[in-house]
Amino acid sequence: MNNFDWYAPTHIVFGRGTESEVSSLLKSSKCNRVLLHYGSGSVIRTGLLGKIKSSLENACIDYIELGGVVANPRLSLVYEGIELAKSKGVDFILAVGGGSVIDSAKAIAYGAAADFDVWDLYDRKRTPESALPVGVVLTIAAAGSEMSNSSVITNEDGGIKRGYSNNMVRPKFAILNPELTMTLPDFQTACGFTDIMMHTMERYFTSAGNMELTDGIAEALLRTVIKNALILVEDPKNYEARAEVMWAGSLSHNGLTGCGNGGDDFATHRIEHEISGMFDVAHGAGLAAIWGSWARYVLDDCLPRFKQFATNVWNVEDSGDCREVALEGIARTEDFFKSIGMPVSLKDFGFELTDEVIEELAEKCEKAVGGKVGAAKVLYRDDFKKIYRMAYNK
Amino acid sequence: MNNFDWYAPTHIVFGRGTESEVSSLLKSSKCNRVLLHYGSGSVIRTGLLGKIKSSLENACIDYIELGGVVANPRLSLVYEGIELAKSKGVDFILAVGGGSVIDSAKAIAYGAAADFDVWDLYDRKRTPESALPVGVVLTIAAAGSEMSNSSVITNEDGGIKRGYSNNMVRPKFAILNPELTMTLPDFQTACGFTDIMMHTMERYFTSAGNMELTDGIAEALLRTVIKNALILVEDPKNYEARAEVMWAGSLSHNGLTGCGNGGDDFATHRIEHEISGMFDVAHGAGLAAIWGSWARYVLDDCLPRFKQFATNVWNVEDSGDCREVALEGIARTEDFFKSIGMPVSLKDFGFELTDEVIEELAEKCEKAVGGKVGAAKVLYRDDFKKIYRMAYNK
Incomplete structure (x- = not known):
């Protein structure tokens, strides 16, 4: 048996209908402006995204949006998110989706708090000083990114897929409603x-x-x-x-x-x-x-x-x-x-x-x-x- | 199956010799003055307390001490700890011991941040607004208080033993070295x-x-x-x-x-x-x-x-x-x-x-x-x- 560290600080809110708790969880994080990050398919079709947006609006939580994350999430969208977060004063990233959306949100969280190219982390050239907090409404049971310290991004320039792990992006909270996974093919x-x-x-x-x-x-x-x-x-x-x-x-x-x-x-x-x-x-x-x-x-x-x-x-x-x-x-x-x-x-x-x-x-x-x-x-x-x-x- | 919340934010550092990491963990908590809280027996006899104190001194971490915790920890010592913490500007409680020491540390953590009698929490008359952070060097495998939200205190006035649970006192870190449990009867x-x-x-x-x-x-x-x-x-x-x-x-x-x-x-x-x-x-x-x-x-x-x-x-x-x-x-x-x-x-x-x-x-x-x-x-x-x-x- 070997020595080990274990750190799993994510607050899990699990069960039917728990997405309704997103606003109170964001409020207790005391954030000022949220980047709502998601994909392009089912979260829109199923009405989940609309429900989350209504919840934020009813709770007077200021947010901006960036959708379009795809499987094997792309560095180009991460760059877009970082620019948006920096220019709009975002201080919390809310990922609504599966592992790809969460991984993309983590990369944006690093980049928005950094003054260097975020790919340098994935390329092992730099280490981060800090990262914005990330929260999750999970729609796919798979990647485990909702509690993990890791994020995997694909750089389209060369088709290079790289992971980077750091405890500072372990999500603050993760809402896990198994009903939300039922529409998945x-x-x-x-x-x-x-x-x-x-x-x-x-x-x-x-x-x-x-x-x-x-x-x-x-x-x-x-x-x-x-x-x-x-x-x-x-x-x-x-x-x-x-x-x-x-x-x-x-x-x-x-x-x-x-x-x-x-x-x-x-x-x-x-x-x-x-x-x-x-x-x-x-x-x-x-x-x-x-x-x-x-x-x-x-x-x-x-x-x-x-x-x-x-x-x-x-x-x-x-x-x-x-x-x-x-x-x-x-x-x-x-x-x-x-x-x-x-x-x-x-x-x-x-x-x-x-x-x-x-x-x-x-x-x-x-x-x-x-x-x-x-x-x-x-x-x-x-x-x-x-x-x-x-x-x-x- | 029922909905649930799960929150276990304690950073665990587990294994042989891990008590040597106490100063670096305290440093990353950015505290100014630590209350070192312990019992009266084995931590002194085994030299663990001396080792922890040397580590703090070498790292220039300012601390004051309060020993004397007994099994079924007493409210009177908690009161003493609260007064000490308030008067000396303590902003972190480090418990070195087993469940009784940790429970006593949690009670002091509540009381030092409150302007009311801490027993009111255990007596269900009040709820806390905040608590000082708590860290742990564990010497007894038993109570689980090193990751739990609960603390049990005995009020000598009437022999009343009461528990109170709140996520805000879940320890920030817990050092678990199994070797430290070997001297226990x-x-x-x-x-x-x-x-x-x-x-x-x-x-x-x-x-x-x-x-x-x-x-x-x-x-x-x-x-x-x-x-x-x-x-x-x-x-x-x-x-x-x-x-x-x-x-x-x-x-x-x-x-x-x-x-x-x-x-x-x-x-x-x-x-x-x-x-x-x-x-x-x-x-x-x-x-x-x-x-x-x-x-x-x-x-x-x-x-x-x-x-x-x-x-x-x-x-x-x-x-x-x-x-x-x-x-x-x-x-x-x-x-x-x-x-x-x-x-x-x-x-x-x-x-x-x-x-x-x-x-x-x-x-x-x-x-x-x-x-x-x-x-x-x-x-x-x-x-x-x-x-x-x-x-x-x-």
Whole structure:
């Protein structure tokens, strides 16, 4: 077991109708002018945005708007938000949407408080002095950005996707109403299940030491997501199942499932980031397409963890052969991904991965991770190439 | 499942040697003068207090001291702390100790920022406008006060023990080094195990609705404490086991194990408070002495939860008779309490509970809880009397 820091200051307001509390939460933040940040689709169609705006107006909370965030949120819109925030004296960013909107809001929060190019943070050239506070009304259970310290932005100039993490942008509050996730298309819902599971699995598969309590929480979370994901494939409007998954999404990425593990793995995430940066595939689907290949590649360096995962998450019977049990856990995970409509091969996306493209992806990934990544097994550029190839040739 | 709020803003710094970070944590709180608050025994003997003082002095952090906190912390010392804090311009309270020291620090934090008698909060006559920030160096894994919003103080005038809860005193940071808990006598260590388990069990046994993810976390936490408590009975210096229990102590009382349950029970705690307020017994031992009687008294109002507890925490085999399984879970819990040296009857403490005393305890309890308490089953004055009697006559 290793020393750890844990900091999850976000005030969670969870349940039916809780979006009605947005104005009182903003009022207690004592802000003067809010930047209301959102996407372009469902928040408008469902009337949620109109409801939030009415609530702010009724409470006499001054706000300006910036919509148009897309999946894999763009640096150009972040720049637009920063300029708007600076010129209009914004002192609070309210994100209404999913992980992309929140990540974009966090980038604006850094940039609006800085006198340098915000991309310098994502490019590891600077560190921030401060950031504007961020609040969230969540509409997608997936990214966990509503409690996390991380934000991932895509620079269109070169299709470069980069993450940056700092406690100062952990949201002040997050409103989580599971009803708001019910209008999401099935495919995106399933991408969310995958992303949620992966945030815990990236922390779970380590060789650096573990904590029993953290493992118990992680395994309970994974079992809960698997069970309720299968319910939601049949019955997408099931409130209880939506709620279980939504709360799992927040707990999966607020650090709780990594306490004491000595460092997260996150290789699958980093390997996937280059795929969704270049081809604009859905992040959750990209993770599902890569994970099995990553798992088989690192298996022998982290065998006891894979066996424990198979036993405690998938209830695989102990055959006496540790490797066989571990492989069965990986196979069941991939079967589960397929059963919720996720790909388990990069070929399923339809693009071609030539040797040149793989070379480019691996190079970008190497640069993004600073040479190496991984806690189950430390991976380098050559390993990335092999995993891209394995995930494509399946 | 019910709507819920969750707010756990305490920055946790966990592991070996982490007390060395106290000055940097205080510095980032930007305080001018610290009240260093502690007990009278082990923190001095072990040299921890000296180490903390040297650290503050080396970092040029101005501080004054107030020691002398006892178990079931006294209002008179709280008053002394408030006067000291006000007269010396203290703007941060640093608690070095266990739950009693932290609770006393929280009471001082309220009082130092108020212009009224702090007991009015505990007596439900006032609400606070603000409180000084509190930080913690924890030496006992038990009360969970290092992340909780609650504080319990005993007014010597009448032996009245009262709790008050407000998010504004959740500690800013808490340093948790499991090594610091190793000098605790075995009995107090065991009282801690009980208190930790009870903070989750008080949230677990409800009839108001539950959340699978919360249940899974709660059950994992209970299994972890039970397993590691038994290790520590044999091997009190086992660092890994100390660490598991210490982290469980914080998570058990920060609200995580109650999310979605529609309200905590806490009847055992409230019934016990009057006992330790009147007789000055150790809180954890008092809880162990009462819980089994409470459980059998409310069993039929909350049977499915008791069965689930027996199955998932104690691995009781399903005999087909739900009540039998549930009763076996209660029996195993009491056996566990006995195996770690806890009483399971009030008679074990050696004082006499006459009908008059029980009448007085029940009356005080009724007043403290505002007439009724409980979520597994709502209990009133007559119920308190019966449970005191059951717990004494065992």
